[in-house]
Amino acid sequence: MIRPAKIMLLGDIAVGKTSLAKRLVFDRFDTDYKTTIGVNVLSHETLVGDEKMRLVIWDTDGDFSHAIFKTTYIVGASGAIVVADASRPATIEKMAALMEAFEERFPGRPVSAVLNKCDLGAADPAALERPPLRFRELVRASALTGEGVAAIFGDMAKSILRRGL
Ligand SMILES: Nc1nc2c(ncn2[C@@H]2O[C@H](COP(=O)(O)OP(=O)(O)OP(=O)(O)O)[C@@H](O)[C@H]2O)c(=O)[nH]1
Ligand SMILES: [Mg+2]
Secondary structure (H helix, E strand, O other), X not given: OOEEEEEEEXXXXXXXXXXXXXXXXXXXXXXXXXXXXXXXXXXXXXXXXXXXXXXXXXXXOHHHHHHHHHOHHHOOOOEEXXXXXXXXXXXXXXXXXXXXXXXHHOOOOOEEEEEEOHHHOOOOHHHHHOOOHHHOOEEEOOOOOOOOHHHHHHHHHHHHXXXXX
């Protein structure tokens, strides 16, 4: 049996949500920016121990912002990967706010915070001090180099399986 798990990819406009999903699923990177219109769904099979999982990745348009929680796209989400652009502090604020909103809507479901575009340099430390980020693990990633990408989705799959979601 393959266990399906719906994972939301959330975050501000152009932080690299689509690029992270494409790096995972196709091991490809595009420098061209083609904004996502609405939602794009990608499927990726992975093994957690000897358990087969199908990650159904809902790559959302950053334009939704908090309005995503008023749509049906969010229904049945097992977890969320919330992405920021390490080179734009405002997107880190947005990530924190979206994480809080997801946790309020789905208490007990895993949420991970990802600082993408780490190939461009380190994030502004002040932006990372804002609660709730101060108390959390932030995963550094780059869809360009591939750094962190497999681990982000793999850890999310493990958390979902462990919690029986
Ligand atoms: N240097 C660098 N550029 C990246 C990285 N990830 C994405 N980009 C670039 O950032 C731009 C936006 O990437 P997308 O993946 O389309 O961003 P998105 O979050 O899906 O954007 P929306 O769909 O509009 O919300 C593109 O030009 C990508 O090539 C990265 O890790 N490093
Ligand atoms: Mg996109």
